[in-house]
Amino acid sequence: MVDFESSMSDLLSSLNEAQQAAVKHFEGPALVVAGAGSGKTRTVVHRIAYLLREHRVYAGEILAVTFTNKAAGEMKERLGKMVGRAAHDLWVSTFHSAALRILRVYGEWVGLKPGFVVYDDDDQNTLLKEILKDLGLEAKPGAVRAVLDRIKNRLGGISEFLRDAPDYVAGILREDAALVYQRYQQSLRAQGAVDFNDLLLLAIELFENHPEILHKVQQRARFIHVDEYQDTNPVQYRLTRLLAGENPNLMVVGDPDQSIYGFRNADINNILDFTKDYPGAKVYRLEENYRSTSAILSLANAVIAKNALRLEKTLRPVKGGGDPVCLFRAPNAREEAAFVAREIARLGNFGQIAILYRTNAQSRLLEEHLRRAQIPARLVGAVGFFERREVKDILAYARLAVNPLDSISLRRIVNVPTRGIGASTVAKLLEHAQQHGIPALEAFRQAEAILSRPQQVGAFVELVDELAEAAFETGPAEFLERVLDATDYKTFIKDEPDAEDRLANLEELLRAARDWEAEFGGTLAEFLDTIALTASIEEPAKRVQDGKLEAPREKAEEVTLMTLHNAKGLEFPIVFLVGVEENLLPHRNSLNRLEDLEEERRLFYVGITRAQERLYLSYAEEREIYGKRESTRPSRFLEDIPEGMLTEVNPFGEFGRGVRPVTVGWAAAPSRPKLAENFKGGEKVKHPRFGNGTVVAALGGEVTVHFPGVGLKKLAVKFAGLELLE
DNA sequence: CCTAGTAACATTTTT
DNA sequence: TGTTACTAGG
Secondary structure (H helix, E strand, O other): OOOOOOOHHHOOOOOOHHHHHHHHOOOOOEEEEEOOOOOHHHHHHHHHHHHHHOOOOOHHHEEEEEOOHHHHHHHHHHHHHHHHHHHHHOEEEEHHHHHHHHHHHHHHHHOOOOOOEEOOHHHHHHHHHHHHHHHOOOOOHHHHHHHHHHHHHOOOHHHHHHHHOOOEEOOEEHHHHHHHHHHHHHHHHHOOEEOHHHHHHHHHHHHHHOHHHHHHHHHOOOEEEEOOHHHOOHHHHHHHHHHHOOOOOEEEEEOHHHOOOHHHOOOOHHHHOHHHHOOOOEEEEEOEEOOOOHHHHHHHHHHHOOOOOOOOOOOEEOOOOOOOEEEEEEOOHHHHHHHHHHHHHHHOOHHHEEEEEOOHHHHHHHHHHHHHOOOOEEEOOOOOHHHOHHHHHHHHHHHHHHOOOOHHHHHHHOOOOOOOOOHHHHHHHHHHHHHHOOOHHHHHHOHHHHOOOOHHHHHHHHHHHHHHHHHHHOOHHHHHHHHHHHHOHHHHHHOOOOHHHHHHHHHHHHHHHHHHHHHHOOOHHHHHHHHHHOOOOOOHHHOOOOOOOOOOOOOOOOEEEEEHHHHOOOOEEEEEEOOOEOEEOOEHHHOOOHHHHHHHHHHHHHHHOOEEEEEEEEEEOEEEEOOEEEEOOEOHHHHOOOOOOEEEEOOOOOOOOOOOOOOOHHHHOOOOOOEOOOOOOOOEEEEOOOEEEEEEEEEOOEEEEEEOOOEEEEEEHHHHOOEEOO
């Protein structure tokens, strides 16, 4: 629990035997199979410290690859606490960030232009749409993108695809798909752009064609750690192999039971075959779980044991018993959300609570009910700040300024704000560009020769040139301000719907830029890189007060909402895992193949094992999908749970008409807010849903409360969660 | 060229 | 249900 990393003198004493063994591992390959909550990160961090201290390895020779940038940040922080200044020289990063960093230096060796940009999936879609239209193909860009991702993520490239793929993919002929792929790549390169997958592929290409560069990088990565190894894909596998080289001091850490990124072509065999791939590898198993109560853990073990494609492994709890895991059945999704909100209101300690769900769409109802109950909440992941229209617009100016070849960005903002350059004009210019094989912006420059009324276009080109110049001279914050000024963007959105929100978002963008500048002090181009790689740079809007470098880190008193995927690697004292239903968990698209189904079960397992003290599972018997009511059935995974491990709570449906609890699971709830029990009348109270009100009458277990704006409500004291106010 | 209205579509998960 | 993509009329 106590996470003050031990002082330098006792790197080992706070660890168990298995952890110590892993920490002491020195040279050669090692696989650390680390179950959920077994102190995986801790072990890696200590191991790195041990390398530095005991083996006198130079920090500049250590690389640690994490799954997300956030994880990288956390690891760096912990290392900082532990090894001090040396942490600065450690290389801690995701595969993608590492690759980008390398390509920023050596990109030209593999044909990249200096100012190349990283396209996000939105940009990818735009580009794909264009290509599909060009080729006259009817296919969904999303589906095609999945195909391209597959081609790129499985190595083997296009030839393998043409050999192995079925006749039709994504609704089009295999050959056509291949054509799309080629066009897509060509177009990316012409625009000086790469997509996510390219980052890794190009790094591989670089290393394979230029051993001297590989060699250089290897010097910087003599000791390599790869976290979440179960979620690496073939490309990452290859990259790891290349970096590890002939004499691999490679330690991979992971848990096959938590492999949940198959859809991103992660290959669980990477971890299962590690000892074959790296002969002589030592294997360390961390099977003691420090995180969860045994009630939670035995549930988790029971669930995951049902997977057939799996190596036996059982996590042993260190913690004792704990409250029983609660299961709540709701008549519909709305009630489910209401239950969660009420229960959370009752529990208090919002900062310790997380609500996890399978699909992002589920968050809406939950948010709504939390808001009504006045429970502060934070949505993680979801619609990213940097995906909002106004933010993307302004960033498109920045990208264009940094890389004038970027025609996706160009097209995004030619007429935003509207400046009289309409669709037909743009079409004409692009046509010209294509015919002459010149970049879009070049065609715009030649507007006079192409258009009868080229003034606006001329002015636009001038603007772009101006900004391009500014991009070299100013930092990100100042540059973005300049864009806003030069385009009068704020006036433009002033009378749009949600103008306030959107203006606020622009302010946040500027603030994010300033913060970033203050912390890292880089160029505009580097700022754009950061954004491209970090799906959610800390949601800027949410930081309450940014004072020092995170003091003892008090978690904001907010409930956390996120998808199960996002929850990987995290833990919370109290977890609500909602929507445990057929077609949702397991998801309807994963019912046909055993591998997919088992991945869903692992997802469930990941959710369960996030909980430290208390876990609630819930499902609804009815749920709206696209506004259409659908009746649902409880997840088959629930059937895997032995009798007695779950306690069904069935409190209060809507006010009174619910059934009594079978076992009142939350009877032993930790630290509730001061809930009022006895009323005389006249008390001021607060209801999670109706807000503040006055008690009008009290009789038996029931009170009648007047809520301004709502009216009179008769409530069961026991269940209403009334809080007594002054 | 621009806007407002309607039709179509979408939801699995993300570096 | 909520968003985005197209269309017709200004």
